[in-house]
Amino acid sequence: MNDELGNSLGEHHAATQLATFLEQYPRALVLTGAGLSTASGIPDYRDRDGVRRGRVPIQGPEFRRDPAIQRRYWARSMVGWRMMSGAAPNAGHRALAALGADNRIGSILTQNVDGLHTQAGSRDVLELHGNIHHVTCLGCGANFTRAALQVQLEADNPGLRQVLAQPLPDGDAEIDPDAVTEFTAPACVHCGGMLMPDVVFFGDNVPAARTAAALARMEAADALLVVGSSLMVYSGFRFCRLAEAAGKPIAALNLGRTRADDMLTLKIEASAERVLPIVADIAVGWTAMPSTRSS
Incomplete structure (x- = not known):
């Protein structure tokens, strides 16, 4: 088996796992970070070990x-x-928009300030850092x-x-x-x-009203999905702590380690740009043919 085929099969397996997670928890709050936007040409803050x-x-x-x-x-x-x-939305942003339109996810809470979720067509987006x-x-x-x-x-x-x-x-x-x-x-x-x-600059606080809105979204969610974030900044990591305290499962799609690795129900180390479109395709297929859903 060549490397390209192996990577493709691995990505499809990972996407199936994540699609299954979202099937079980259709109101999952999606928390996104800089790793989602690297495929749009915007550099990431940290390396794969979470070091800035x-x-x-x-x-x-x-x-x-x-x-x-x-x-x-x-x-x-x-x-x-x-x-x-x-910068323009990449396939990962567009896949999240499609999942949202199909009611496969709940709200999107993003640590990014690039506005690409809204450009991609996602409707329920809260920009935590402006x-x-x-x-x-x-x-x-x-x-x-x-x-x-x-x-x-x-x-x-x-x-x-x-x-x-x-x-x-x-x-x-x-x-x-x-x-x-x-x-x-x-x-x-x-x-x-x-x-x-x-x-929100470093050293400043997220506005109180925005924090309250984010916490309300976490409370309404049945799970948490982290995409492209190492969670090294507390304003994002706090949602993992809240989910864990409430007994809500946490999944992460991120290249490299996260601050919440010991809290995760599902960890996928792969490119969001490549895996999320497959997740969206699988979810659409399950909508059309419920009897074919993977376990």
């Missing part, structure tokens, strides 16, 4: 306090936006689209328009520190206030 790659992320309190950090963030974001804005496509003024509360802000950034900083750089997971990029020195950070066109992406 690259530099220490900007902390929210530091961003709001230090104009130099604001300039650094927006300069990197201006360059990295080309990658983020061009959405990078939106920007808020901390002065007057005005809201802007990130695409519109890009026009302002490029007009004010023409020297960075053609800069090519290595994209990073946060939607920004690694650029020469000297390029940041003369960078003009954006300001609110209404009040001149500080602009901040509508995302």
